[in-house]
Amino acid sequence: MTSVPCVTVVIPLLNEQPSLRPLHQEIVKSLTAVVAEGLLRGFEILFVDDGSKDGSWETIQELSQQHCETRGIRLRRNFGKAAALATAFETVTSELIITMDADLQDDPKEIPRFLEQIRDGADVVSGWKQVRNDPWHKTLPSAVFNFLVSKSTGVVLHDHNCGFKAYRREIFDEVKLYGEMHRFVPVLAAAKGWKVTEIVVEHHARPFGHSKYGV
Numbered sequence: 143m144t145s146v147p148c149v150t151v152v153i154p155l156l157n158e159q160p161s162l163r164p165l166h167q168e169i170v171k172s173l174t175a176v177v178a179e180g181l182l183r184g185f186e187i188l189f190v191d192d193g194s195k196d197g198s199w200e201t202i203q204e205l206s207q208q209h210c211e212t213r214g215i216r217l218r219r220n221f222g223k224a225a226a227l228a229t230a231f232e233t234v235t236s237e238l239i240i241t242m243d244a245d246l247q248d249d250p251k252e253i254p255r256f257l258e259q260i261r262d263g264a265d266v267v268s269g270w271k272q273v274r275n276d277p278w279h280k281t282l283p284s285a286v287f288n289f290l291v292s293k294s295t296g297v298v299l300h301d302h303n304c305g306f307k308a309y310r311r312e313i314f315d316e317v318k319l320y321g322e323m324h325r326f327v328p329v330l331a332a333a334k335g336w337k338v339t340e341i342v343v344e345h346h347a348r349p350f351g352h353s354k355y356g357v
Contacts, residue, residue, distance in 0.1 A: 147237035149173070149257065150186040154226035154305075155244035157196040160350040162189070166205050166212065168250040176254050181261070187212045189244070190230045193220030223305075228319040231311075239309045245348050248306040252343045256308035265313060265336035266328050268299050269306035271345035295329045299340050302328065306343055310336075 151169055155162070166187060173185040189202045191214060202214035215229055227241065238260060242248040252269070259267040292299060302325055309327070317330045328338045 146180065146183045148184045148186070148235075149182055149238040149240055150188055150230075150234045150236040151240045151242065151253070152188050152190065152227060152230045152234070153242060153244045154190045154192055154223050154230070155194065155198060156192045156220060157194045157198060158244040158350070159194070159196045159198040159201050161244055161246045162198060162201045162205065165244060165246055165250070166209070169253070170209070170211075172250040172253050176257060181254075181257065185211060186234075186236060188230055188234070189214040190226040191216045192222070192226040193217055224319045224324040227324050231314045231319070234311055237311055239311055239314075241305055241307050241309075243305045245350070247346050247348055249344050249346060252306065252341075255341055255343075256306075259339050259341060260308055260310065263337060264308075264339040265310050266331045266338040267308040268301065268328050268338065268340045269304040269343040270299070270301040270340050271304055271306075272300070272342045295332075299328060299338070301340070302326070304343070 151173070153165070169187055173182065176182045177184060187209075189198075189205075189212075191199045191202060199214070199216050202216075205212045206214055215233070217226060217229065231239065238257070240253055240256060242250070242253075248269070256267045256269075292302070305324075307327070309331075313327070313331050313336055316334050317327055319327070332338045
């Protein structure tokens with residue numbers, strides 16, 4: 143990239159209140175180090191509350207009041223992950239976007255590796271949970287889905303479902319999200335000529351509750 147960018151970390155969530163503060167703390171720590179190295183101009187953390195009922199929104203409000211780089215969007219009901227992401231992307235002005243889950247299974251320490259791939263010329267960087275800490279009833283359908291999507295589209299990724307991704311923001315001027323289309327952004331971006339890459343990421347066991355989104 144020719145200039146030093148800003149990045150927005152977009153975190154869609156549904157009833158993930160216990161994980162929000164520790165997740166926020168780790169993201170701030172990771173990105174503050176990247177800014178200190180001169181590789182980012184700044185960063186923003188954007189939580190999108192997709193109709194939570196567990197106090198998630200109150201925690202997001204507190205974090206937003208305590209940290210100037212943090213803000214939240216609240217959807218009036220549960221619209222789904224694609225709608226939550228699309229709503230967030232419409233408000234982002236940073237040059238780069240990172241998406242990650244709110245459940246602490248994605249590790250914020252990995253974010254600099256995504257940004258390095260973007261600096262090296264990638265337009266979309268998809269995470270690959272090579273060792274996945276999820277039950278079989280999530281991993282098996284996901285494996286089948288990944289095989290079928292890679293086979294049918296020619297965009298070969300091990301983990302199309304992974305929510306941990308990095309994008310250049312302008313991709314979403316061309317790729318629109320609806321339904322479950324968030325799973326297919328790398329495919330749609332590749333079809334329009336954007337460069338898509340993949341990196342292996344660590345996947346932690348979920349410390350709180352259970353998954354609210356799909357595979």
